[in-house]
Amino acid sequence: MHDNPTTNRSTTAARRFPGRTVAGVGAVVVVALAATWGVTARSEPAARAAAAADHERDGGEATTEATPEGTEGGDIPSGRELTPFDTRYPAIGRLDKPLLKAVQEAARDARDDGIELRVTSGWRSKDHQQRLLDEGIEKYGSPEKARQFVNTPQKSTHVSGKAVDIGPTDADDWLIRNGSDYGLCQVYTNEMWHFELLTGPGGACPAPLSNAAG
Structure with missing residues (x-):
């Protein structure tokens, strides 16, 4: 009844950002590391959201985010x-x-x-x-x-x-x-x-x- 089905699974890549502290590094490097940490921290919510979306599309575990407004009674958003x-x-x-x-x-x-x-x-x-x-x-x-x-x-x-x-x-x-x-x-x-x-x-x-x- 259907055309030959093909599996279309996405792959979620896990990335690591190892850091290394070198003895004797001055205040300039400390400031640079602090700035880098700030950017990484700000990007974490977006990264988690993207990873959760990929995980869900791959048939992963259920998501546990906040309830979207207007759906409390079981409504599904239009579109x-x-x-x-x-x-x-x-x-x-x-x-x-x-x-x-x-x-x-x-x-x-x-x-x-x-x-x-x-x-x-x-x-x-x-x-x-x-x-x-x-x-x-x-x-x-x-x-x-x-x-x-x-x-x-x-x-x-x-x-x-x-x-x-x-x-x-x-x-x-x-x-x-x-x-x-x-x-x-x-x-x-x-x-x-x-x-x-x-x-x-x-x-x-x-x-x-x-x-x-x-």
């Missing part, structure tokens, strides 16, 4: 693609730990097949879920029709952190075919992007429900 390792975003960081671990493991293996898993939605606050339901009712014309795509805050597995939406389509296709290796299963036939941890690694997924209304 921003998140990986399962962007845990500073509550939508990902507040997922149920076994689910998050399974998705991260799947993401690493999918990358070996040339597929990049992106999280389009994950954990949501009750207010966020209610807002989506209200928008669904307006879009589809009735609560009954909206419920086929959006659950109530009381029943949503997104609110409990036990569901994750994955994109793009080739990633969904890969996860539908391989997700059971990690315990990940497609839950609804009308939502190929919605996955939950419904079996053990290598187990059999239950048959998908027709929609979120059950």
Whole structure:
């Protein structure tokens, strides 16, 4: 279904800057060393950020930076693609730990097949879920029709952190075919992007429900 995948892994280079103190060096050298230290210290945050970005792209451990403003309820910034390792975003960081671990493991293996898993939605606050339901009712014309795509805050597995939406389509296709290796299963036939941890690694997924209304 896909072209021959190729692995595209970046390599993070570790650099060292060894210093050496020589006896008898005068005050001029001391000043020069102090200036050099100042430049290095100022550059460290940028260096750490770059290294963390490379580490994340390589499928490294989850990031632990501050929560970006406006994402506290599980919102994902418009135009921003998140990986399962962007845990500073509550939508990902507040997922149920076994689910998050399974998705991260799947993401690493999918990358070996040339597929990049992106999280389009994950954990949501009750207010966020209610807002989506209200928008669904307006879009589809009735609560009954909206419920086929959006659950109530009381029943949503997104609110409990036990569901994750994955994109793009080739990633969904890969996860539908391989997700059971990690315990990940497609839950609804009308939502190929919605996955939950419904079996053990290598187990059999239950048959998908027709929609979120059950």
